[in-house]
Amino acid sequence: MTASIISGKELAQEKRKQLAQEVKELKEQGVVPGLVVILVGDHPASISYIKGKQKASEEIGVAFTLEHFPETMKEEELLDVIDKYNHDESCHGILVQLPLPDHIQEKAVIEKISPAKDVDGFHPLNIGQMMIGEDTFLPCTPAGIVEMIKSANIEIAGKHVVVVGRSNIVGKPVGILLLNEHATVTYCHSRTPDLKEVTKQADILVVAVGRANFITGEHIKQNAVVIDVGVNRLETGKLCGDVVFEDAKQIASHITPVPGGVGPMTITMLAHNVVKSARISAV
Numbered sequence: 272m273t274a275s276i277i278s279g280k281e282l283a284q285e286k287r288k289q290l291a292q293e294v295k296e297l298k299e300q301g302v303v304p305g306l307v308v309i310l311v312g313d314h315p316a317s318i319s320y321i322k323g324k325q326k327a328s329e330e331i332g333v334a335f336t337l338e339h340f341p342e343t344m345k346e347e348e349l350l351d352v353i354d355k356y357n358h359d360e361s362c363h364g365i366l367v368q369l370p371l372p373d374h375i376q377e378k379a380v381i382e383k384i385s386p387a388k389d390v391d392g393f394h395p396l397n398i399g400q401m402m403i404g405e406d407t408f409l410p411c412t413p414a415g416i417v418e419m420i421k422s423a424n425i426e427i428a429g430k431h432v433v434v435v436g437r438s439n440i441v442g443k444p445v446g447i448l449l450l451n452e453h454a455t456v457t458y459c460h461s462r463t464p465d466l467k468e469v470t471k472q473a474d475i476l477v478v479a480v481g482r483a484n485f486i487t488g489e490h491i492k493q494n495a496v497v498i499d500v501g502v503n504r505l506e507t508g509k510l511c512g513d514v515v516f517e518d519a520k521q522i523a524s525h526i527t528p529v530p531g532g533v534g535p536m537t538i539t540m541l542a543h544n545v546v547k548s549a550r551i552s553a554v
């Protein structure tokens with residue numbers, strides 16, 4: 272038996288249709304959900320991610336504004352721009368694309384964004400709310416992963432989830448969200464000895480390390496669910512995940528492809544957060 276593919280692309284299309292309907296209803300009440308994306312510099316991957324966010328926003332009916340500044344922009348100037356949009360009622364979500372140039376402190380920037388417009392879910396206040404299981408803006412990739420697992424009717428409660436990677440954006444929060452869904456969660460990272468001994472215990476294996484083909488067949492338990500968050504560009508120009516797809520397909524019960532897996536759901540959850548913010552502002 273080969274693994275079932277959990278298509279993020281198809282799920283994202285369904286969700287985007289639902290969001291477009293919600294946006295239509297909000298517009299009838301005179302509210303146009305607005306997203307402002309701020310880019311400092313010309314990081315090629317950032318430009319490509321932002322194009323995806325713009326396309327999804329346009330599809331759903333979210334008003335998309337890009338504020339693009341040169342690499343030399345000062346931190347103070349960036350904080351002022353954020354402050355302007357914190358007070359702009361037509362803006363419901365502010366996203367500062369990461370990474371930022373080295374001379375700008377990421378922490379100061381994230382903390383400047385109003386928690387009520389933090390559609391990335393990166394502000395410490397929103398992270399705290401997520402930790403205690405409160406309704407808040409959830410970080411987009413982890414929230415998208417939970418939606419994908421649920422869409423395949425996979426039970427999370429009681430399952431052993433192993434997360435490989437401990438970034439603040441994906442690894443740490445996805446573990447928390449799955450813990451909140453009553454999974455038993457183990458984190459692994461670059462200093463975990465005998466990685467495959469741990470990953471082989473996973474009923475649900477989430478891999479977010481950013482290294483092409485890092486996880487092979489020998490890391491995966493028979494019939495595990497494999498969620499591959501990696502997006503790596505090979506020298507050939509081809510995109511691939513952190514998991515050797517052909518290996519995992521023979522062993523897992525379910526697997527997410529790259530491309531067409533977690534990526535489209537990340538962008539959709541961003542739009543979900545913008546619409547949520549607009550809905551809150553409408554009441």
Ligand code: GUN
Nearest residue numbers: 366367368369370391411
């Ligand atoms: N850079 C890579 N992923 C992300 C993301 O989800 N949000 C932001 N703001 N920057 C990123």
